[in-house]
Amino acid sequence: MLNELIEKRYSPYSFSDSQIEKETIYKLFDAARFSPSSYNEQPWRFIVASKANEETYNNILKSLVDANRDRAKQASVLILTIAQNEFSKNGKKNYHAEYDLGQAVAYLTLKATELDIYVHQMAGFSREKAVDLFNIPEGFTPITVMALGYINENDEDKIKQRKELSEIVFEKSFNK
Ligand SMILES: Cc1cc2nc3c(=O)[nH]c(=O)nc-3n(C[C@H](O)[C@H](O)[C@H](O)COP(=O)(O)O)c2cc1C
Numbered sequence: 001m002l003n004e005l006i007e008k009r010y011s012p013y014s015f016s017d018s019q020i021e022k023e024t025i026y027k028l029f030d031a032a033r034f035s036p037s038s039y040n041e042q043p044w045r046f047i048v049a050s051k052a053n054e055e056t057y058n059n060i061l062k063s064l065v066d067a068n069r070d071r072a073k074q075a076s077v078l079i080l081t082i083a084q085n086e087f088s089k090n091g092k093k094n095y096h097a098e099y100d101l102g103q104a105v106a107y108l109t110l111k112a113t114e115l116d117i118y119v120h121q122m123a124g125f126s127r128e129k130a131v132d133l134f135n136i137p138e139g140f141t142p143i144t145v146m147a148l149g150y151i152n153e154n155d156e157d158k159i160k161q162r163k164e165l166s167e168i169v170f171e172k173s174f175n176k
Pocket of ligand 1: 009010012120121144160
């Protein structure tokens with residue numbers, strides 16, 4: 001047994017019509033907030049829209065590639081994730097900003113899983129469109145869009161293949 005939440009989580013292709021309450025959405029961001037980050041920079045930013053916030057929701061949808069848009073439009077909540085490229089203290093490049101953002105998203109995702117909310121992350125979107133639509137300033141890069149919702153009971157829980165441990169963990173040198 002891995003861990004209940006890790007085993008439960010997967011990226012669904014369909015969502016139910018139930019909407020996620022605002023307080024619940026903010027619980028998810030609170031989990032992200034407590035994620036570790038290089039120099040505690042917390043280089044993550046999020047633009048969030050529930051379906052009721054039509055303008056922002058539709059703008060996030062617009063930034064997605066067609067295949068992702070078709071599925072994401074069922075989601076109760078869409079989130080655009082953004083990384084701050086430089087440290088605010090000294091303006092130096094933060095090489096771990098995207099790593100930190102990803103980790104914050106992992107925290108958010110596990111908290112969501114605990115609350116029976118499923119997350120589908122997507123790289124298939126236009127960064128340029130996102131920058132334009134949301135006035136994202138220099139020094140910040142949109143990284144992913146996430147679709148969140150409660151599960152549609154008919155969704156096929158597709159278990160994805162995983163690499164073997166021996167393919168990813170080495171004890172001597174790379175690949176050995
Ligand atoms: C950074 C990132 C980008 C992804 N981009 C897409 C995407 O554009 N479209 C899509 O359908 N799934 C996307 N996925 C979902 C992955 O395909 C999925 O996580 C992977 O196949 C493993 O499946 P699982 O999450 O159900 O375990 C993305 C996942 C991550 C973490």
